[in-house]
Amino acid sequence: MTVIYQRVALIGLGLIASSMAHAMRENGLAGEIVGHAKSPETRATALEIGLCDRVFDTAAAAVQGADLVVLAVPVGAMDAIAAEIGPHLAAGCTVTDVGSVKQAVIEAVAPHLPEGVAFVPGHPLAGTEHSGPRSGFASLFVNRWCLLTPIEQSSPEATAHLRALWEGMGAKVDEMDPAHHDLVLAVVSHTPHLIAYTMVGVADHLRRVSNSEVIQYSASGFRDFTRIAASDPTMWRDVFLTNKDAVLDILGRFTEELFVLQRAIRMGDGQQLFDYFTRTRAIRRGIIEAGQDTAAPDFGRVAPPAKPGE
Amino acid sequence: MTVIYQRVALIGLGLIASSMAHAMRENGLAGEIVGHAKSPETRATALEIGLCDRVFDTAAAAVQGADLVVLAVPVGAMDAIAAEIGPHLAAGCTVTDVGSVKQAVIEAVAPHLPEGVAFVPGHPLAGTEHSGPRSGFASLFVNRWCLLTPIEQSSPEATAHLRALWEGMGAKVDEMDPAHHDLVLAVVSHTPHLIAYTMVGVADHLRRVSNSEVIQYSASGFRDFTRIAASDPTMWRDVFLTNKDAVLDILGRFTEELFVLQRAIRMGDGQQLFDYFTRTRAIRRGIIEAGQDTAAPDFGRVAPPAKPGE
Ligand SMILES: NC(=O)c1ccc[n+]([C@@H]2O[C@H](COP(=O)([O-])OP(=O)(O)OC[C@H]3O[C@@H](n4cnc5c(N)ncnc54)[C@H](OP(=O)(O)O)[C@@H]3O)[C@@H](O)[C@H]2O)c1
Numbered sequence: 001m002t003v004i005y006q007r008v009a010l011i012g013l014g015l016i017a018s019s020m021a022h023a024m025r026e027n028g029l030a031g032e033i034v035g036h037a038k039s040p041e042t043r044a045t046a047l048e049i050g051l052c053d054r055v056f057d058t059a060a061a062a063v064q065g066a067d068l069v070v071l072a073v074p075v076g077a078m079d080a081i082a083a084e085i086g087p088h089l090a091a092g093c094t095v096t097d098v099g100s101v102k103q104a105v106i107e108a109v110a111p112h113l114p115e116g117v118a119f120v121p122g123h124p125l126a127g128t129e130h131s132g133p134r135s136g137f138a139s140l141f142v143n144r145w146c147l148l149t150p151i152e153q154s155s156p157e158a159t160a161h162l163r164a165l166w167e168g169m170g171a172k173v174d175e176m177d178p179a180h181h182d183l184v185l186a187v188v189s190h191t192p193h194l195i196a197y198t199m200v201g202v203a204d205h206l207r208r209v210s211n212s213e214v215i216q217y218s219a220s221g222f223r224d225f226t227r228i229a230a231s232d233p234t235m236w237r238d239v240f241l242t243n244k245d246a247v248l249d250i251l252g253r254f255t256e257e258l259f260v261l262q263r264a265i266r267m268g269d270g271q272q273l274f275d276y277f278t279r280t281r282a283i284r285r286g287i288i289e290a291g292q293d294t295a296a297p298d299f300g301r302v303a304p305p306a307k308p309g310e
Numbered sequence: 311m312t313v314i315y316q317r318v319a320l321i322g323l324g325l326i327a328s329s330m331a332h333a334m335r336e337n338g339l340a341g342e343i344v345g346h347a348k349s350p351e352t353r354a355t356a357l358e359i360g361l362c363d364r365v366f367d368t369a370a371a372a373v374q375g376a377d378l379v380v381l382a383v384p385v386g387a388m389d390a391i392a393a394e395i396g397p398h399l400a401a402g403c404t405v406t407d408v409g410s411v412k413q414a415v416i417e418a419v420a421p422h423l424p425e426g427v428a429f430v431p432g433h434p435l436a437g438t439e440h441s442g443p444r445s446g447f448a449s450l451f452v453n454r455w456c457l458l459t460p461i462e463q464s465s466p467e468a469t470a471h472l473r474a475l476w477e478g479m480g481a482k483v484d485e486m487d488p489a490h491h492d493l494v495l496a497v498v499s500h501t502p503h504l505i506a507y508t509m510v511g512v513a514d515h516l517r518r519v520s521n522s523e524v525i526q527y528s529a530s531g532f533r534d535f536t537r538i539a540a541s542d543p544t545m546w547r548d549v550f551l552t553n554k555d556a557v558l559d560i561l562g563r564f565t566e567e568l569f570v571l572q573r574a575i576r577m578g579d580g581q582q583l584f585d586y587f588t589r590t591r592a593i594r595r596g597i598i599e600a601g602q603d604t605a606a607p608d609f610g611r612v613a614p615p616a617k618p619g620e
């Protein structure tokens with residue numbers, strides 16, 4: 001229970017920011033938590049459920065006097081927010097973000113920040129398909145990775161301080177080059193999401209199979225896709241627009257390999273299919289051994305706790 | 311606790327058959343359970359853990375005197391098994407199968423069965439990525455669908471009887487035309503599996519991203535894919551070889567739509583991406599409303615019970 005920042009300003013009060021608020025409170029990491037979100041409704045909710053001690057009508061007002069500012073808005077909104085808050089940041093404060101893409105966020109945010117302000121870009125690898133201020137929970141980051149991608153504007157002290165905050169919320173922290181981050185995430189998250197969206201879209205368009213059949217019989221395989229494809233459209237639009245090069249690179253490889261398997265199916269080449277499917281099993285074993293999931297079919301995702309009063 | 315069949319012969323003693331054995335015992339549905347699997351190891355295990363009252367070295371011996379024979383082997387093995395057991399089936403008995411593809415199984419099995427034997431093809435929509443005689447558990451089918459695809463050789467009485475067995479094991483039963491079954495499954499299960507296998511394969515082949523990075527950071531999206539792609543290679547090879555037409559049809563539509571989204575990314579068409587992602591959310595809501603999953607990020611899959619002695 002060590003206070004790491006005296007005043008944390010959360011800009012954006014959705015899934016990630018509200019989970020941070022719960023986690024910081026539970027672990028006594030912040031002296032005060034203030035915030036701003038675009039809509040009056042979200043700001044009212046944040047006060048009502050105690051996410052923030054104070055909310056402000058503008059981001060510029062929210063960041064004043066804060067020693068940590070967390071940009072937790074969709075990636076496409078970072079540029080305007082950074083331009084707005086730049087002149088109002090306290091000397092010596094740290095700005096971080098939680099965006100799912102790093103190079104584009106750095107390009108959008110860094111130019112707006114004055115000297116004497118550290119910028120330490122970050123990305124917690126944790127989420128659910130829910131969004132908004134009521135969707136957060138304190139344990140979202142427990143045992144999950146948070147990747148920091150320090151740049152020139154990140155002082156080693158500011159990076160170490162931010163690392164302590166994430167560790168205090170239960171996360172494991174790693175540092176990585178921003179471009180490498182964007183490639184890794186294109187592989188493990190962005191492209192799989194696009195594929196899941198596409199497959200769910202195909203099912204939706206098929207005339208001969210009704211939506212109710214798709215829904216009823218989606219016990220295997222497809223259900224995971226629908227969960228992935230239920231994620232917030234704004235967030236994912238921004239991810240694909242801003243991590244375009246890496247996603248297009250991985251997508252190209254994906255269709256190439258898919259065509260190889262498609263051809264094996266058409267040709268009836270069972271050996272090739274068998275060999276391919278055998279190799280992919282090993283990756284799964286690695287994930288279980290790395291503790292990211294369990295062998296049991298039902299574990300592996302963070303369950304939100306019962307809501308207070310439920 | 312009504313005995314529905316006096317003697318059930320399970321041919322193949324893997325995930326599905328062993329789950330049926332546990333479920334039939336727990337619910338008192340079978341007078342006696344006998345079985346056969348290819349390897350002596352599996353047969354020994356089945357006796358040791360009490361899956362079967364008796365095991366036989368051949369399928370032909372196992373089916374003698376049984377009033378229900380369940381073919382629970384990979385789809386590609388059905389033909390040879392049916393040819394072997396055909397002459398040994400008791401008059402009036404029912405043969406069913408649990409194969410993931412229906413038209414190909416019907417073509418492989420039906421010609422080998424003598425008159426006076428009913429053949430009621432079936433497919434429980436339940437599974438995990440595990441296989442073998444130790445992977446089964448009694449609750450696998452609870453609240454899951456089992457699709458029966460009756461044909462000319464299925465008498466209404468035999469179909470009704472088999473339906474009672476599945477309902478006794480906790481499943482919901484529906485009837486469907488075999489060709490329609492294969493198309494629906496190509497959409498909700500087979501094509502998603504192929505896509506997951508492919509994406510995991512792409513990750514494995516990427517030089518610039520190490521496997522350990524893929525494994526460590528697979529918290530979102532990709533982890534579901536690895537789980538799907540860890541399924542049994544033999545079973546899935548057979549599925550793709552035998553449900554070829556429907557899978558190729560759906561794959562063609564999938565790549566078509568994927569190219570549309572890929573182009574939108576390349577062109578920076580955020581509106582098109584946003585609209586697409588918004589539409590796919592609705593399907594997810596439908597699944598939650600249909601009770602196939604819950605809104606909580608952690609529910610929805612059947613958890614195996616603690617193993618006896620654990
Ligand atoms: N969800 C995940 O799985 C996940 C995981 C890791 C990282 N991330 C990243 O975290 C960030 C936030 O995602 P989230 O899931 O927390 O989103 P979310 O639940 O949809 O919340 C977004 C928040 O940003 C606010 N906002 C949007 N535009 C704004 C603007 N122009 N000015 C001020 N506030 C604005 C919204 O305000 P209103 O409520 O008033 O609209 C809302 O409070 C994104 O960059 C995303 O890439 C998400």
Ligand SMILES: NC(=O)c1ccc[n+]([C@@H]2O[C@H](COP(=O)([O-])OP(=O)(O)OC[C@H]3O[C@@H](n4cnc5c(N)ncnc54)[C@H](OP(=O)(O)O)[C@@H]3O)[C@@H](O)[C@H]2O)c1
Pocket residue numbers: 321322323324325326327346347348349350352353382383384385387391408409410411433434435436437438439440441442443542545
């Ligand atoms: N797994 C799923 O998610 C799922 C869901 C629904 C339907 N199905 C269908 O259910 C069937 C069985 O799948 P499963 O998951 O239970 O597979 P599994 O766990 O791999 O077990 C397959 C069983 O079949 C036996 N076998 C294989 N070839 C044989 C042969 N020629 N003669 C006798 N026994 C043979 C194996 O014996 P050994 O152990 O001796 O090798 C093993 O006991 C497949 O048709 C599959 O399509 C599977």
